[in-house]
Amino acid sequence: MSSPYQSLHHTEAIARRELLDVEEYDVRLNLASDDQTFGSVTTIRFTSRGGPTFVDLKPVRVNRLTFNGSPLDADLLDRGRLPLETVAGVNELVVDAVMPFRNDGEGLHRSSDPADGKSYVYGMMFMDAAPSVFACFDQPDLKAPYTLHVEAPETWTVIANAPGERTESGSRGSALWEFQRSQPLSTYFVTVVAGPYHVIRDEHDGIPLGLSARASIASALDADADELFTMTKQCFDEFHRLFGIRYPFGDYHQAFVPEFNAGAMENPGCVTFRDPLVFTSRVTRGMRIQRATTLAHEMAHQWFGNIVTPAWWDDLWLNESFAEYMGNRVTADVTEYDDAWVDNAYARRQWGLYADLRPTTHPVAGNGASDASAALQDFDGISYAKGSSILKQLAASLGDEVFFAGAIDHFARHRFGNATMHDLFESWERAGADDLSSFTSNWLRTAGPDTIVLDRAAGVLRRTPPAEHPADRSHTFRVAVATDGKWSTRTLEIDAPQTPFEVGGDAVVLDPYEDSWAVVRPDATTVEHLKTLLPDVEDDALRAGIWNNVRSGFHDAALSPADVVDLVVASPPVESTEDGKRRLGSWLLSDVLPLAPAGSLERVHAAALQKMATTIAGSEHQLAGLRMAISTATDPSLLRSWLAVTPDGIDLDVDLRWRLLVRLAVLGETDPEELLAALDAEPTGHSRVEHMKALVSLPTAEAKAHAWSVFTGALDVPNYELEAAGLGMWRGGQEELLAPYVDRYFDELPDTVAVRSGWVLADATEFFFPVTPLSDSTLDRARALAADESLDLSVRRRLADCADDLARRLATARAYPPA
Structure with a gap:
């Protein structure tokens, strides 16, 4: 089954762009x-060369259509497209429609805060969601200014892309908000944030600043406001210094909104962030760094993405790779989080490498996305982490003077317009770079990473390009070598299949500082030495590089689960134990321990307890050790004791309480009544999500049936609860209960397109994939369904990636059968 809407093809976008110039949008929303x-009610004024085209529209119903003063038949609307026969010259379309509030994090998302029952709205127009909010020519290269008028409940505040103000009272207890005409925007940048938000305002260098979040987390926003404003000001100063072009979009508001799918969205004038980034519980430094780099990432987009926007989705990597690189660089250079690159190594490097190793890998640039839906599939770790790494290499090669001169030239030539990768590279060459065509071909247009390994016996480093995507790449990177417990580094250039390398040490770690982009793995001798060396490594970047070497080795079945467990026990990786699936803690729990020898879970648990006991009370490493101890605990009495009395230095906040309850649920040591009582006692948005995860983690038939009702759409829940239901459902040790759902997943997955779309359609495919049954039959079914061309493209792509992950777990299980 496919989507009920037609995805815009690139050829159609080109034809529409050649036909039209959009002069302005006037949008009136009644919330x-x-x-x-x-x-x-949308009024679009545009100039046409004359001829047929169409406007994008996804309403609940149409009240009235008027084109050039004459009525149009609403029955002409077909699969989200309204055909128009334009005249040469100026045209005007008026669309009066009723649109749906959504709960999937796209379009105009509306949610009710369980803490106080208040409702909140925000817009997320990315990719193809804008037509569910207003009629539009929905493609990135038909930019136009917007004037918004919003009627909202009287107690609400409304914020949008341009400065605005409440002007008068409306009918039935509502108020009218009028916004200034915006700069030219692509449709996917338009947003409205509306509700009884708690708002804090400030100013810096002539730019009005704002922060907002739900009223129930106002105190947490107040506590974080100084840090957030300080970082915002520091980043503005640095971006102005580097680019020499002032931020041009008026106010700069940062809205923390509920149930947001992405980390953030760079809407000019009103950036939206997922509101778990307003910390209502204690977090580690890693989470604070993640928030800081996200803030700087979105600010970088104001130049790269918002001033100059890609002409088509296949150049979206330009937005994300540039913002990823600049976000980390600026955070490290000018904020208190000077270790941002270290955290980035833990959080992002393997995300990009794993994506680049899959059968679904694609070039960073010029991936030839034929339509918008296909382009969305390439919005992954390659677009972010790999592209950022390559830009980092390019900046190092060109030097800052040329690198930023080229960027400034690009912004100036295409200000408020659209451009391509070729335009940017021409700007760099104008700024003094040599011919970049070879660099572009080998690094950006050729998929897959080289693999570089040490052949200790032969005394060489071997570079192997991907078989299906050969490229002639040279690599320059540092190598860390430990001799008699002391580390030293040397710089190598790898430009041949074999490069002589005199080992001269016990452990050899390739490219620990991420100077290049390649798969690097430790040899067996290095792994053995690391078991004694790793605890004493004080260089945080080197520690991150060691763990990434280890993760790559495990991913390729070149390093055993037993060896990984030995390393964890020797030196628990508490530097990166946040819950994100790309973090070390999640990787250890989901990928390594299920394949490790008997007793490994208990060994890791004991190591976590030891870490807690040997760190300073109240320290972040103590908190991280406790999280790992909870996740690996098998003794319910210990978990209960922590619910009653937490270790010295750590308070039992809402996050920690639910971690304990979720683990008790996995062990079958709680029940729905206790979980509901915990939710009722503290009915926050976070509690509601964790309650879902705990409920479906219970080892009961009722729990699994409840999770499945979420998957099929029989139980309609917001996007965060959808994720929690999938992640909580498939638990190790519950295989007998889950066995019937393996076939049901493959039988019923195609029909989920009827109950969800876009971002969450693909996410649900991954969240509910049967991860616990490690069998060839599951892999065969996954591959067969992923090859079915009648299946929605986003589902096929995510399913193919899940199949690759499963195939790698099977390869590891065969190579290292647990004792």
Whole structure:
């Protein structure tokens, strides 16, 4: 089954761009009349060369259509497209429609805060969601200014891309908000944030600043406001210094909104962030760094993405790779988080490498996305982490003077317009770079990473390009060598299949500082030495590089689960134990321990307890050790004791309480009544999500049936609860209960396109994939369904990636059968 809407093809976008120039949008939204739908009246003024085209529109119903003063038949609307027969010259379309509030994090998302029952709205127009909010020519290279008028409940605050103000009272207890005409925007940048948000304001260098979050987390936003504003000001100063071009979009508001799918969205004037980044519980430094780099990443987009926007989605990597690189660089250079690159190594490097190793890998640039839906599939670790790494290499090669001169030239030539990768590289060459065509071909247009390993016996480093995507790449990177417990580094250039390398040491770690982009793995001798060396490594970047070498070795079945467990026990990786699936803690729990020898879980648990006992009370490493201890605990009495009395230095906040309850649920040592009582006692958004995860983690038939009702859509829940249901359902040790759902997953997955779309359609495919049954039959079914061309493209792509992960786990299980 495929989507009920047509995805825009690149050829159609080119034809529409050649035909039209959009002069302006006037959008009137009525958010006050209903909690399921809202009114949307769009007036589009555009110039045409004359001829047929179409406008994008995804309404609940159409009230009235007027084109050039004459009515149009609403029955012409077909699969999200309204055909128009334009005249040469100026045209005007007016669309009066009723649109749906959504709960999937796209379009105009509306949610109710369980803490106080208050409702909140925000817009997320990325890729193809804008037509569910207003009629538009939905493609990135038909930019136009917007004037918004919003009627909202009287108690709400409304924020949008341009400065605005409340002007008068409306009908039925509502208020009218009028916004200034914006700069030219692509449709996917338009947003409205509306609700009884708690708002804090400031100013810096003539730029009005704002922060907002739900009223129930106002105190947490107040506590974080000084840090957030300070980082914002530091980043603005640095971006202005580097680019020499002032931020041009008026106010700079940062809205923390509920149930947001991405980390953030760079809407000019009103950036939206997922509101778990307002910390209501204690977090590690890693999470604070993640928030800081996300803030700087979105600010970098104001130049690269917002001032100059890709002409088509296949150049979206330009936005994300540039913002990823600049976000980390600026955070490390000018904020208190000077270790941002170290955290990035833990959080992002393997995400990109794993994506680049899959059968679904693609070039960073010029991936030839034929339509918008296909382009969305390449919005992954390659677009972010790999592209950022390559830009980092390029900046090092060109030097800052040329690198930023080229970027400034690019912004100036295409200000408020659209451009391509070729335009950017021409700007760099104008700024003094040599011919970059070879660099572009080998690094950006050729998929897959080289693999570089040490052949200790032969005394060489071997470089192997990907078989299906050969490239002639040279690598320059540092190598860390330990001799008699002391580490030293040397710099090597690898430009041949074999490079002589005199080992001269016990442990050899290739490219620990991420100077290049390649798969690097430790040899067996290095692994053995690391078991004694790793605890004493004080260089944080080297520690991160060691763990990434280890992760790559395990991913390729070149390093055993037993060896990984030995390393964890020797030196628990508490530097990166946040819950994100790319972090070390999650990797250890989901990938390594299920394949490790008997007793490994208990060994890791004991190591975590020892880490807690030997770190300073109240330290972040103590908190991280406790999290690992909870996740690996098998003794319910210990978990209960922590629910009653936490270790010295750590408070039992809402996050920690639910970690304990979720683990008790996995062990079958709680019940739905206790979990509901915990939710009722503290009914926050975080509690609601964790309650779902705990409930479906219970080893009961009822729990698994509840999770499955979420997957099929029989139980409609917001996107965060959808994720929690999938992640909580498939638990090791519950295989008998879960066995019936393996076939059901493959049988019923195609029909989920009827109940969800876009981002969450692909996410649900991954969240509910049967990860615990390690069998060839599951792999065969996954590959067969992923090859079915009648299946929605986003589902096929995510399913193929899940199949690759499963194939790698099977390869590791065969190579290292648990004792």
